[in-house]
């Protein structure tokens with residue numbers, strides 16, 4: 001994500017405070033080089049004002065050739081045109097004044113955006129060819145528990161597998177309480193927690209070894225068996241896993257916990273489509289509105305957000321038009337309620353496979369036709385502002 005070198009401890013802490021907890025503070029340039037060697041997805045380095053200017057320029061010159069996607073951001077106590085000109089010549093992308101922490105966060109966000117776009121367009125693969133078209137990432141989220149995230153995500157993945165339109169993997173990001181394995185009656189021998197043990201050895205081949213096959217043809221990366229396993233999984237690892245999976249699969253479906261935490265935001269970063277789920281009750285709608293407001297704060301692109309109403313036929317006295325007015329966003333899909341949904345789940349099959357003509361199955365397939373099986377013309381996922389990330393409380 002972002003690596004920082006600043007020899008002054010207080011200065012380093014304030015930089016990290018501005019950039020978010022997943023930014024890594026390193027003790028010097030040697031350590032930075034070693035860090036970059038083992039973190040191929042590092043997007044940006046920030047060099048504090050205590051780092052010698054010539055060392056910063058040498059690093060930037062080296063990285064311009066060795067790692068063109070890496071953004072080098074330099075902090076100086078005083079900035080003048082001579083420094084700016086020299087920095088530009090050396091390949092430093094941004095120079096930020098020491099006390100301008102908001103400016104620093106914005107500079108890092110710009111660099112990560114550029115790095116992400118560069119990697120998407122020109123990242124070389126073995127043999128010197130350019131990277132293949134990447135798989136589409138579909139994340140299912142609701143800030144309130146029990147709205148139907150696991151139901152919808154397992155059904156999305158099963159429907160994609162049944163459609164024959166491409167390979168599909170489902171990732172259970174509900175790391176502490178995930179139940180994708182139970183919903184699909186899988187008997188995994190590995191979970192996402194095993195990726196932590198592999199550390200930097202984790203490549204596509206190793207990751208594929210952690211997946212569990214379902215009889216529909218979909219693959220699953222399931223949540224740890226032990227809820228405490230969740231704590232060992234970093235956001236950087238989640239991003240790395242998603243990036244590897246979308247090189248291997250045409251579709252990556254992500255189930256989430258009912259909390260807008262850093263793992264979920266990392267998944268949003270990489271998503272082409274985010275299905276925001278709600279049911280027709282005030283707590284669910286209030287949480288959806290809060291989610292939309294939070295995503296607005298971090299400038300998340302609206303066009304990727306698709307509001308889906310689950311159990312939309314519940315007669316609860318709330319008019320859809322009123323709900324849309326309150327949310328200030330359209331509901332793009334409605335999935336009815338059906339007793340067959342839990343009955344299918346209890347058999348370990350998604351309803352789309354068990355009963356393809358059920359109104360629930362029809363609504364799910366229509367969503368995929370409208371927003372997932374479309375030409376790959378949507379925007380390249382961008383990075384969000386890590387400085388303004390907000391966590392919503394887990395709410396049941």
Ligand SMILES: Nc1ncnc2c1ncn2[C@@H]1O[C@H](COP(=O)(O)OP(=O)(O)OP(=O)(O)O)[C@@H](O)[C@H]1O
Nearest residue numbers: 145146147148149150151258311336337338341342
């Ligand atoms: N359209 C539907 N019709 C009937 N039952 C449904 C429907 N959607 C979901 N359910 C049922 O609602 C319950 C909660 O669904 P699910 O587990 O998918 O929610 P969740 O959002 O993943 O919950 P959590 O936040 O706990 O992970 C399940 O028993 C599921 O079978």
Ligand SMILES: [Mg+2]
Nearest residue numbers: 149150174179
């Ligand atoms: Mg769930």
